[in-house]
Amino acid sequence: MSEIVRHRDAAALTSTVAEALIERLSAVQRSGRVPHLGLTGGTIANDLYRAVAASPRRDEVEWTSVEFWWGDERFVARDSPDRNAVQAREAFLDDLGARAGRIHEMPSADDRDLDAGAQAYGNEVREFGAGSFDVLLLGLGPDGHIASLFPGYPQLHVDDQIAVAVEDSPKPPPLRISLTYAALNRSRAVWFIVSGAGKAEAVARSVAAGASVGESPASGVRGETETVWHLDEAAASAL
Numbered sequence: 143m144s145e146i147v148r149h150r151d152a153a154a155l156t157s158t159v160a161e162a163l164i165e166r167l168s169a170v171q172r173s174g175r176v177p178h179l180g181l182t183g184g185t186i187a188n189d190l191y192r193a194v195a196a197s198p199r200r201d202e203v204e205w206t207s208v209e210f211w212w213g214d215e216r217f218v219a220r221d222s223p224d225r226n227a228v229q230a231r232e233a234f235l236d237d238l239g240a241r242a243g244r245i246h247e248m249p250s251a252d253d254r255d256l257d258a259g260a261q262a263y264g265n266e267v268r269e270f271g272a273g274s275f276d277v278l279l280l281g282l283g284p285d286g287h288i289a290s291l292f293p294g295y296p297q298l299h300v301d302d303q304i305a306v307a308v309e310d311s312p313k314p315p316p317l318r319i320s321l322t323y324a325a326l327n328r329s330r331a332v333w334f335i336v337s338g339a340g341k342a343e344a345v346a347r348s349v350a351a352g353a354s355v356g357e358s359p360a361s362g363v364r365g366e367t368e369t370v371w372h373l374d375e376a377a378a379s380a381l
């Protein structure tokens with residue numbers, strides 16, 4: 143069962159989720175485990191990352207002992223500003239002192255070809271337990287996409303791979319790598335973070351009873367213990 147949490151605006155959303163993320167990662171560390179965090183790209187995600195870095199509570203987490211992963215990535219040059227990983231490094235990973243060996247970036251166009259890149263990332267995820275993220279963050283596109291799983295695309299139905307290549311993303315850049323549901327749905331907690339009126343219809347379609355994965359990819363993702371939709375009032379306005 144999904145929970146919907148409404149926030150006054152994007153700033154309230156990012157500051158509340160930043161605190162919740164710090165609390166969750168720190169609780170996992172207190173329990174003696176190394177937390178695995180699944181990152182997303184996107185505007186609100188980068189705001190969230192900056193809020194984590196700016197939080198007075200940030201030192202409650204031992205950031206050198208967090209494993210960072212991505213749900214999707216743009217297959218462009220490794221240092222391209224379009225990369226979700228480059229944006230996350232600038233927004234918080236560098237500042238927090240995350241350890242390079244624990245930052246699991248998806249392959250880039252500098253490394254290998256697209257299919258080999260998806261395969262290699264799938265292998266890397268598998269070595270660490272096929273996902274099993276403590277928290278998976280997911281943004282939502284206005285078309286209902288999550289990670290790089292787009293409505294009507296064949297990658298939605300791939301269930302024998304952890305990561306897949308996308309060659310014709312409707313949102314630029316066209317080449318991408320995405321985790322599949324097989325990996326996304328191994329997450330303990332899934333937190334959607336969605337802001338703005340432009341996403342309101344997509345949110346309403348995604349959480350509606352009987353939503354179909356083909357039209358609303360977000361409806362196919364569930365956390366093992368929790369699934370929370372963090373929405374600002376604008377994103378919640380069509381519920």
Ligand SMILES: O=C1O[C@H](COP(=O)(O)O)[C@@H](O)[C@H](O)[C@H]1O
Binds near residue numbers: 215226282288
């Ligand atoms: O391209 C992408 O877009 C989505 C949503 O981004 P937003 O800027 O509309 O919030 C993001 O979830 C995904 O990781 C990213 O690659």
